[in-house]
Amino acid sequence: MTQAILQLPLASSKRPVRCVNAEARKLRIALYSHDTMGMGHMRRNLMISQALSYSNLQTNILMITGAHQASAAQMPPGVDCITLPSLRKEGNGNYLPRSLDIPVEDLKGIRAQMIRASITAFEPDIFIVDNVPRGALNELDTTLRDIRRQRQTYCVLGLRDVLDEPEQVKTEWRKAGNEEVINKFYDKIWIYGDPNVFDAVREYKMTRDIANKVSYTGYFDRRIRFEQHTEHTTKPSRSEFNLPGGRFVLCMAGGGQDGAPLTKIFARATFPADMFGVIVTGPFMPPEMKAELHYMAASRTNLKVLEFVNKPTFLIHQADYVIAMGGYNVVSEILSFEKHALIVPRTTPRHEQRLRAERLKALGIIDVILPDQLTPEGLSAWMENASRYPSAPSVHAQIDFAGLSRLPALVNEICQIKQ
Incomplete structure (x- = not known):
């Protein structure tokens, strides 16, 4: 050789x-x-x-x-x-x-x-x-x-x-x-x-x-990965996730290990009249927490709960607004597609997510709320306010x-x- x-x-x-x-x-x-x-x-x-x-x-x-x-x-x-x-x-x-x-x-x-x-x-x-x-x-x-x-x-x-x-x-x-x-x-x-x-x-x-x-x-610009993936494989569609057409708010709990509080509060929030909500629990959310979310969704016609999703980029691409924890990957995906986003950063055992969220908020491209300030009423108000400002944040002009x-x-x- x-x-x-x-x-x-x-x-x-x-x-x-x-x-x-x-x-x-x-x-x-x-x-x-x-x-x-x-x-x-x-x-x-x-x-x-x-x-x-x-x-x-x-x-x-x-x-x-x-x-x-x-x-x-x-x-x-x-x-x-x-x-x-x-x-x-x-x-x-x-x-x-x-x-x-x-x-x-x-x-x-x-x-x-x-x-x-x-x-x-x-x-x-x-x-x-x-x-x-x-x-x-x-x-x-x-x-x-x-x-x-x-x-x-x-x-x-x-x-x-x-x-x-x-x-x-x-x-x-x-x-x-x-x-x-x-x-x-x-x-x-x-x-x-x-x-x-x-x-x-x-x-x-x-x-x-x-x-x-x-x-x-x-x-990492997720648009590149998304384009490469769809170019070399079958293009994803909403039908894979049993999602209807129309506008929706996406709530992502990361791996799910500590994401239950965010998703439960989101499930109790009021969505804008023309939108429905989608929760992605993550694979590590405890089974009893997943069962509780499915139970809450069963009483609503405008809420869908998904568990492990191996194509989360597609959902972010399709969503109108995103409410998520503040991990590197999900934040990069949100910013790549210049989505209106509310980040709820993890504050234990590390402050990484909070630091990232604060820096990006200072640039005016995301909104942030800390976990101890999170309420259904607060999420409802954020979604209603976001619907009044349709222009997307200008991300790529500010960040490499x-x-x-x-x-x-x-x-x-x-x-x-x-x-």
């Missing part, structure tokens, strides 16, 4: 990176997401995989994810996934097995061995880790040491726009030894945001060595949304493969 060895500015090991001649073997890219609360990390990696798969790069892509819902997603060409036994994150920040009745350390060991075996067998040229440098419960440590010793894989840490309050990030990174791990094992950091919204390098006072690894990609378009160039920059 013909390979070119390129000397690039790397992590402290100064190792050579194996970049594959496109004529000899397709570029192999592995992506990891721990997925312990919701599905945001997995969905972000799926979007990255799609952007690279449909680019001019010749790739084979392996996703390693803690969300078994990934297996229900329609994978782009040349993309496959391995799902790990799942963890869940409690409100206090601790991890527990989501399904298996075994000690968490045993589950960590299983996941760590699966990750290590997958990376060893796949031999990726690039390994992209989402958000957690050492993985959940440090499950990536052995794999990262293997990669460094073999000196054949370029490691990228992908971070969302906002992590948490700066002091909290500082404390967590110091406790986890993240700066040392990043300096030792990671060659590049991609921040999936716009520094004009939140400048993570400045806000988190990153050291010069770490800051030098950073590239801001811009936010070229992230998905830039990713192939960033990969090409790493390996300098001639397309």
Whole structure:
């Protein structure tokens, strides 16, 4: 197999990176997401995989994810996934097995061995880790040491726009030894945001060595993913969700693990006369909460409850207004389509969603209400007021949304493969 060895500015090991001649073997890219609360990390990696798969790069892509819902997603060409036994994150920040009745350390060991075996067998040229440098419960440590010793894989840490309050990030990174791990094992950091919204390098006072690894990609424009998806697959329609025609308000609870309060209040709100409401519970909402929402919807003719939806972008595209929690993915989707939106950010165990929502509210492109201020009357009033102002917020003129378009160039920059 013909390979070119390129000397690039790397992590402290100064190792050579194996970049594959496109004529000899397709570029192999592995992506990891721990997925312990919701599905945001997995969905972000799926979007990255799609952007690279449909680019001019010749790739084979392996996703390693803690969300078994990934297996229900329609994978782009040349993309496959391995799902790990799942963890869940409690409100206090601790991890527990989501399904298996075994000690968490045993589950960590299983996941760590699966990750290590997958990376060893796949031999990726690039390994992209989402958000957690050492993985959940440090499950990536052995794999990262293997990669460094073999000196054949370029490691990228992908971070969302906002992590948490700066002091909290500082404390967590110091406790986890993240700066040392990043300096030792990671060659590049991609921040999936716009520094004009939140400048993570400045806000988190990153050291010069770490800051030098950073590239801001811009936010991910979901319109690109939506167009690519509909171009290569059967176009979605409202009939798939048993939705009638007409205008509607969409309420999204993220993964659903802590989304019940928002959805129950939405189910009691009054919708504008010409609109109906749609709730997406998320797959992790407790069954008794889902049953309660279905019971509430049964007494109304203008309310529909959906559970797990593997095409949420279509619903956001179709909706007239969106009321949602403030996770990175759903906010990016809302902004991509320039929807009227009310964000109800999660405030525990992290303040990431609140910080993001406050910055975007300051730009005048979303409205925000905190969970402890949420009432049916407040939601009803917001929807009524939104119906009086039909013009969409001007998002793309203010925020960089070229992230998905830039990713192939960033990969090409790493390996300098001639397309």
